[in-house]
Amino acid sequence: MKLNLKIWRQAGPNAKGQMVDYQIDGVESDMSFLEMLDLLNENLIAKGEEPIAFDHDCREGICGMCSLYINGEAHGPDKLTTTCQLHMRRFKDGDTVTIEPWRANAFPVIKDLIVDRSALDRIQQAGGYVSVNTSGRTVDANNIPIPKKDADNAFDAATCIGCGACVATCKNASAMLFVSAKVAQFAQLPQGRVEAAKRVQDMIATMDAEGFGSCTNTGACEVECPKGISLTNIAILNKEFLLAQTK
Ligand code: SF4
Numbered sequence: 519m520k521l522n523l524k525i526w527r528q529a530g531p532n533a534k535g536q537m538v539d540y541q542i543d544g545v546e547s548d549m550s551f552l553e554m555l556d557l558l559n560e561n562l563i564a565k566g567e568e569p570i571a572f573d574h575d576c577r578e579g580i581c582g583m584c585s586l587y588i589n590g591e592a593h594g595p596d597k598l599t600t601t602c603q604l605h606m607r608r609f610k611d612g613d614t615v616t617i618e619p620w621r622a623n624a625f626p627v628i629k630d631l632i633v634d635r636s637a638l639d640r641i642q643q644a645g646g647y648v649s650v651n652t653s654g655r656t657v658d659a660n661n662i663p664i665p666k667k668d669a670d671n672a673f674d675a676a677t678c679i680g681c682g683a684c685v686a687t688c689k690n691a692s693a694m695l696f697v698s699a700k701v702a703q704f705a706q707l708p709q710g711r712v713e714a715a716k717r718v719q720d721m722i723a724t725m726d727a728e729g730f731g732s733c734t735n736t737g738a739c740e741v742e743c744p745k746g747i748s749l750t751n752i753a754i755l756n757k758e759f760l761l762a763q764t765k
Pocket residue numbers: 677678679680681682683684685695696699742743744745746747
């Protein structure tokens with residue numbers, strides 16, 4: 519299959535970027551989207567041109583590194599699918615495909631399609647963990663009974679891979695879905711209640727300091743999230759934040 523690609527090229531954080539046209543031939547329907555970019559880069563290198571910089575790691579939907587805006591949608595046209603799990607059978611011979619980096623003030627472009635998403639790491643470091651007493655008198659976590667529903671809801675929230683598609687999709691570049699997943703993951707388990715008030719306050723303060731926008735309940739984040747993180751988690755986040763004000 520032949521494709522016309524329009525790809526964002528930007529030499530560095532302060533360089534002026536632009537969309538550049540490329541033609542690619544020999545794309546197989548069972549290639550992943552990233553393998554198609556690998557093929558393009560092999561062609562560019564063979565011609566002595568600079569390959570396109572893009573992020574990836576696990577290539578199996580786990581790490582959240584493959585963050586591309588494809589034809590105007592975060593992670594492309596398939597629902598509940600990361601860019602690395604998108605396959606070229608989704609496209610037709612002769613299609614034009616636009617490929618851009620995440621667009622958000624809090625995610626500055628490093629080069630081409632790679633953005634700096636360390637703002638999400640700093641939010642996580644502000645409270646996205648549980649402190650454990652390792653004195654030797656620690657109660658085994660498996661000895662604490664947890665209702666199945668709570669365990670399932672916490673697990674669903676914990677499937678967030680930190681890709682940032684919710685931020686890139688939101689018209690306000692809000693990180694509320696990401697933060698809500700990280701807060702709700704712990705808020706629904708007894709082990710997470712101990713630090714719940716401090717966690718939600720610290721994570722929201724860091725989110726605001728990093729320059730993310732506010733949530734206006736549009737819901738685009740939920741639609742484009744490759745892991746199906748529910749807006750219900752934002753309701754939990756808001757409740758936790760209000761509760762924390764009373765402590
Ligand atoms: S909430 Fe969804 S879109 Fe946002 S970072 Fe987590 S997995 Fe990615």
